[in-house]
Amino acid sequence: MISNERIFERVDKILSILDGTDVSEIEVENNFEKVKIVMTPSAMEAGDDTEYAEPMPPVNGEGQVEVFSSIYVKSPFVGVFHRTGNDGKPLVNVGDVIDKGALIGYVSTMNIRNNVVSEVKGKVVSILVEDNHGVEYGQPILTVEP
Amino acid sequence: MFKKVLIANRGEIALRVMRACKELGVRTVAVHSEPDVDSLHVRFADEDVCIGPGAATDSYLSIPNIISAAQITGADAIHPGYGFLAENAHFAEVCEECKIRFIGPSPDAIRKMGDKALAKSIAKKAGLNTIPGTDGAVDDEKAAREAKRMGFPVIIKASAGGGGKGMRVVTNPDELKSALQIARLEAEKAFKNSDIYMEKYIENPRHVEIQLLADNSGKTVHLNERDCSIQRRHQKLIEESPSPAVDEKLRAKMGWSAKKLAREVGYTNAGTVEFLIDQNGNYFFMEMNTRVQVEHPVTEMCVGLDIVKEQIRIASGEPIPFSERDIRILGHAIECRINAEDPENDFSAFPGKITGVNIPGGPGIRVDTHIYTEYEIPSYYDSLIAKLIAFGRDRREAIARMSRALEEFVIEGVPTTISFHQMIMRDEDFIEGRTSTKFLEEKMNAFKNGRT
Numbered sequence: 001m002i003s004n005e006r007i008f009e010r011v012d013k014i015l016s017i018l019d020g021t022d023v024s025e026i027e028v029e030n031n032f033e034k035v036k037i038v039m040t041p042s043a044m045e046a047g048d049d050t051e052y053a054e055p056m057p058p059v060n061g062e063g064q065v066e067v068f069s070s071i072y073v074k075s076p077f078v079g080v081f082h083r084t085g086n087d088g089k090p091l092v093n094v095g096d097v098i099d100k101g102a103l104i105g106y107v108s109t110m111n112i113r114n115n116v117v118s119e120v121k122g123k124v125v126s127i128l129v130e131d132n133h134g135v136e137y138g139q140p141i142l143t144v145e146p
Numbered sequence: 147m148f149k150k151v152l153i154a155n156r157g158e159i160a161l162r163v164m165r166a167c168k169e170l171g172v173r174t175v176a177v178h179s180e181p182d183v184d185s186l187h188v189r190f191a192d193e194d195v196c197i198g199p200g201a202a203t204d205s206y207l208s209i210p211n212i213i214s215a216a217q218i219t220g221a222d223a224i225h226p227g228y229g230f231l232a233e234n235a236h237f238a239e240v241c242e243e244c245k246i247r248f249i250g251p252s253p254d255a256i257r258k259m260g261d262k263a264l265a266k267s268i269a270k271k272a273g274l275n276t277i278p279g280t281d282g283a284v285d286d287e288k289a290a291r292e293a294k295r296m297g298f299p300v301i302i303k304a305s306a307g308g309g310g311k312g313m314r315v316v317t318n319p320d321e322l323k324s325a326l327q328i329a330r331l332e333a334e335k336a337f338k339n340s341d342i343y344m345e346k347y348i349e350n351p352r353h354v355e356i357q358l359l360a361d362n363s364g365k366t367v368h369l370n371e372r373d374c375s376i377q378r379r380h381q382k383l384i385e386e387s388p389s390p391a392v393d394e395k396l397r398a399k400m401g402w403s404a405k406k407l408a409r410e411v412g413y414t415n416a417g418t419v420e421f422l423i424d425q426n427g428n429y430f431f432m433e434m435n436t437r438v439q440v441e442h443p444v445t446e447m448c449v450g451l452d453i454v455k456e457q458i459r460i461a462s463g464e465p466i467p468f469s470e471r472d473i474r475i476l477g478h479a480i481e482c483r484i485n486a487e488d489p490e491n492d493f494s495a496f497p498g499k500i501t502g503v504n505i506p507g508g509p510g511i512r513v514d515t516h517i518y519t520e521y522e523i524p525s526y527y528d529s530l531i532a533k534l535i536a537f538g539r540d541r542r543e544a545i546a547r548m549s550r551a552l553e554e555f556v557i558e559g560v561p562t563t564i565s566f567h568q569m570i571m572r573d574e575d576f577i578e579g580r581t582s583t584k585f586l587e588e589k590m591n592a593f594k595n596g597r598t
Contacts (some may be wrong), residue, residue, distance in 0.1 A: 136196040
């Protein structure tokens with residue numbers, strides 16, 4: 001999981017790479033996180049070297065750069081994904097706010113039920129695997145917006 | 147016949163098994179680690195499942211992940227290839243329990259032949275000549291006593307081992323204690339079992355092995371021998387069939403011995419019985435490999451059979467469709483293992499990106515490989531990147547074809563053993579068939595001494 005501070009560090013790095021180019025939108029993704037940066041026209045016009053070198057202001061401020069960041073919760077196992085708990089109800093739904101360490105489902109591997117927990121705190125944006133479907137190692141199960 | 151086979155391996159052997167499946171009309175499931183996602187075995191499979199990160203212990207050696215992959219894809223059989231879980235009796239057992247057919251021998255046969263000391267005692271019981279040695283694992287004290295009885299040189303081997311790991315030749319009593327220590331450490335690291343045993347060391351032997359096939363009805367046939375004497379630190383580099391040192395009479399005797407051992411353990415599927423032949427033509431049982439061998443194409447070319455297809459057919463319950471009398475030696479086949487290793491630099495492994503490839507072809511040439519331009523050789527796995535097999539009507543033609551195919555074989559971006567093989571193909575002793583397991587060591591020494 002990544003802290004806000006680290007997100008900004010990375011955004012800063014990405015911006016310095018973009019500096020001087022006319023790229024208006026970029027999406028960067030790795031195993032754990034996905035960052036999308038959209039340069040609004042004012043940002044692009046107003047942009048000069050010194051501004052980009054500064055750490056970026058938080059999202060939704062007066063800032064001219066919007067940062068969307070979502071994180072995948074991935075399956076650490078190979079097996080069958082189960083979305084529901086013992087009561088037969090889904091453990092998480094889209095829109096739920098979950099804590100770090102929250103149980104989001106199970107993957108059964110050779111009849112052993114393994115817990116899948118979220119590595120981040122945030123809002124569930126989408127559920128990518130249907131109940132009782134097979135998942136491979138590292139397959140994204142949820143997207144969470146921290 | 148199976149409907150869908152999961153191939154629990156990677157690299158060239160995963161592709162090789164996949165080819166056999168496709169020709170049999172069987173659907174295929176590839177499994178792969180994260181760094182292998184762009185591999186050809188993933189690309190050409192009908193389905194693929196990522197089974198873990200790069201480290202083999204968490205992916206290609208993970209029994210739960212592989213079994214789960216078979217379950218979620220509905221595979222009814224697993225082919226283990228060679229290495230990884232191919233000779234893991236527990237894995238074969240788990241497959242059985244999960245109602246997935248393991249394409250290989252029974253867990254019991256794997257277990258018996260996998261324990262090298264036990265295998266030797268079974269071979270002895272079956273009437274095979276074995277190399278004098280300790281019965282079972284030894285401690286330092288017993289090792290010293292036994293070495294004195296057998297006489298030096300002796301060789302120390304890992305009970306659970308293979309592939310040269312944990313092996314040490316000791317020529318005098320002073321070296322024994324430290325050699326035992328190192329061998330135990332290596333064995334523990336490689337096999338999680340530090341048990342070692344000791345044998346009389348036979349000087350300048352040839353390594354000759356018999357390829358077997360056995361079906362569920364007990365029919366057992368041998369497909370002649372392979373000579374794998376060209377080795378470096380007990381790792382085979384060049385294999386050929388037939389052996390320049392084996393005549394028809396010796397072939398029949400060795401084949402008979404190999405089949406006797408197979409019957410003793412109720413062996414089914416493909417297997418290989420390895421022997422050492424001394425300078426007087428006596429042969430001694432070394433070990434049995436309960437899987438398809440890296441060098442199986444040599445036999446395939448030489449007798450015109452598809453060993454992997456036979457494995458799959460046998461595992462699905464079909465009988466062997468030919469008899470041993472039908473087996474003819476059609477010519478001579480040689481295999482060179484092309485490794486991403488630097489022969490100029492003590493054969494150190496060289497992971498990296500392949501920037502250019504030309505695969506040789508033409509009459510009598512077969513290349514089993516998983517590489518392509520821009521392929522990144524991961525550092526997690528072994529360095530074998532291609533097997534070049536040349537077939538000719540006789541040994542001379544096979545060598546000539548191998549030489550020109552090596553010339554055509556271009557791999558850019560990483561050092562390979564191609565230049566090394568070219569040197570061997572030009573060597574007078576090799577051309578005359580004068581080889582032993584000491585061949586390379588002697589040649590390398592001569593080369594070094596000649597250079598300095």
